[in-house]
Amino acid sequence: MSVTIKSPREIELMRESCRRLAIVHAELEKIIAPGISTYDIDRKGEEIIRDFGCIPSFKNYEGYPASICVSVNDEVVHGIPSKKRILKEGDIVSLDAGLIYQGYHSDAARTWGVGEISDEAKRLIEVTNRSFFEGIRYAKPGYHLRDIGAAIQAYVEANGFSVVRDLCGHGIGTHLHEDPEIPNFATHKKGLKIMKGMTFAIEPMVTAGKYDVWWLDDDWTVTTQDGSLAAHYENTILITDGEPEILTLI
Ligand code: MF3
Ligand code: CO
Secondary structure: OOOOOOOHHHHHHHHHHHHHHHHHHHHHHHHOOOOOEHHHHHHHHHHHHHHOOOEEOOOOHHHOOOOEEEEEOOEEEOOOOOOOOEOOOOOEEEEEEEEEEOOEEEEEEEEEEOOOOOHHHHHHHHHHHHHHHHHHHHOOOOOEHHHHHHHHHHHHHHOOOEEOOOOOEEEOOOOOOEEEEEOOOOOOOOOOEOOOOOEEEEOOEEEOOOOOEEEOOOOOOEEEOOOOOEEEOEEEEEOOOOOOEEOOOO
């Protein structure tokens, strides 16, 4: 499918979809603690989304079996919630969630520490979050997609970490994944010219070690190959005349 420019009406629906998703994340942050299972996090997330009258967009997406992707420590993304996976002090956990409101998708991810975490883990989360903000300095008309990815990569690598190459951000709207793909690193091509009214999910995935990942036999979970910690931070944004609007932050 091609890249879409959202109308004012569509932008209003995207805003509301994203506002609701921000609340989901704020609620989930509150329950992150040693002893909770990744299954419980998924149950709670799906409950909030459905209480809003919205649809959890990940559920059954290409067969994904849950509503929230819960990825612990060396798991980068798409971890499958399980009653057996109990969070413990010192873990880091990435929650990726999406919902549909009146036909419009929102998509956002956060990484949290469980109880007290190491200084390296704290720095990894901090650098991952900041790399998103470095990237979206170029999410403006006049720049190209490569400018976003190049800024993310430069910031991450200057801080001694690595950017995952296997997965990208993406356009978003009436579909969870729309064109264009948005790499978190500098591509050879300058990529699409950014225009007002585009909506993107920008989602740096950062590792404390090398960037190589394994795709596990459960068909979903992506882990670092070297066992290093990974963090993920994602927001749905709107391109405007000036600064981008970060729709999934409240
Ligand atoms: N934020 C992720 C993405 O953009 C979540 C989708 S994975 C799913 O790819 F399959 F669980 F939906
Ligand atoms: Co996404």
